[in-house]
Amino acid sequence: MSYEVVLQNKYYLRELIEGISLKDSLEQISYQGSVQLKVPPSFPGIEPGQEIRISGVPYGGGSGMVPLLNPGVVWECETQVKESKHMTVTVYDRTIYLAKSEDECLFPTGGTASQRLRKYATDWSIKLTSLPDTKTKLKKAVYRAQTLYNMIMADLKETVKAGGEMYVPRMTPAGLTLFQIGSNKKVWVLEQLEETTQNRTLEGTVTRVKVIGTEDQQENAPSKVLATASGQTAKYGVLQKIVQDENVKTASAAKKFAQSMLTGQGLTYTVTCADLNTVRAGDKVNLNGLNLIVTSVSHELGDPGHMTLELASSDDVKRRYFLDN
Template sequence: MSYEVVLQNKYDLRELVESITLTDSLDQIAYQASIAIKVPADFPGIEPGHEIRISGVPFGASNRVPLLHPGVVWDCGSTAGQTKHMNLTVYDRTIYLAKSEDECLFAKGGTASQRLKQHAANWSIKLASVPDTKTKLNKAVYRAQTIYSMIMADLKETVKSGGDMFIPRMTSAGLELFKIGGNKTVWRLEGIEEATQSRTLEETVTRVKVLGSSADENAPSKVLAIASGQTAEYGVLQRIVQDENVKTADAAKKLAESMLTGKGLSYSVSCIDLNTVRAGDQVNFNGLNLIVTSVSHQLGDPGHMTLELATYEDVKRRYFLEH
């Protein structure tokens, strides 16, 4: 296999690898690899916690680059017969943010970027590119919960206040904040093996009413804003929103307008592998620019990948605006 798998920055396992699958999703922070290897008699031991990296040559390039690095072996299991085989589950090191809990208090006025930098400092995580998310956030009191859930709460509040969509992503240079659809190279999907399309009104929202809190339980809540969209085309499908962080009419109007959505549109595509595509990237499929919500790479020569794709607005609604 042309893909390089190096254990403890010392042992090249390339000749032992039987298969590698990389999976990424907007629902998870850590990039995951499943590696199957055959185990010879002189094989070095592998234990959870060991460092590992996976590298390969991107499509159209000639030099090998890290695909999952820094990685950590999380699970390993083996079966013994005439030949011994081992299966490894590997994550990039953002897995520690998903598995670790803490309590945090953040004052009003900070941004999601500033808070991410604080988390990284607390957990000794190297930072790469962290663009300014700009939106000033409300005071936050996070009781015992995962660091990842705190980060995503800040990023969701940013979007609800009219800001851009970002996700945390580990790279070989360090932890970065990646803007959804912000990849410089937008790949056109080719070598299509199978493609399915789904269209639905199931989660369509054509009217949004944002309510404030009411001191009198017998009185109706104050209406802060109402926004209407494609009511003539799809009918009135109204969503009621109450968010304690939304206190002004202007903020309520931005939130209401951002939650309007037309019919849901999603695709599932299987095609020739582009091994650097990650969840959150923009790709071109049949002339449409869509966002990757999940991807599974079966690395090989050639490899194959399966992607779930959605429109930019659907990604915003499904991953950032829903409670």
């Protein structure tokens, strides 16, 4: 087998593996793994909280193994005894602690999403690797009791709404970082397709945006319009959205905000094909000449393996994951 599972940096479980799957999505922070094992009587046992990693030979990358899910933590163990003993182990990377932990945070005006992520990770003892500069200065934030992941995504959504780039948190063997969506250097061309479904829709499309002020208006008086922006009205008709934000007070800021809310036609694909075991949610891939973004991926590791991908255009990713409230 081209895959290895190592428990506590000590026990190599390759001979016990019956199956491995990996799941990633833009809707979750943590990479999730499921390992099916046949457990002999001499096995020392697996407990939630233990360190674990999943490695494999990358597709097209030679014979050496690379980490696929590392650092990981055993989250759940389910045992079934029927003639012999079998175990299903659910594994997450260590960002699971940001998804499952709640806190309250107060941030002054002017910090960036990168700077705030550094604080979250430090407070939860999660190792960081080099962080890109998200650049966009954020407004003051008062986060009452909620998960750290919700706070991180609020920061990243605000960055996009202010005209910045799209980022998602991603755990790597070197530590936690922010990955700019679609910035992967190797763009895989999807081949050996087993099934493809395409969906095109105007649901959620916005071709004109009007930004209105938040100050109190006199009764029966219209709201003050700070800015408007138009997109593909000639092609799709007028699909207008009215937005307001208490921190958008100037005409220039409102114009930038309005432009960020314009979206085109929704375009999504579901693809089942031969497995490319290093593909993650947020990666750019090429399907029939189109560059699309992976919104979710499910790997069934094996020789050969299979994967199921949910794909969307960059505009649709922005609308669905960063601009919608």
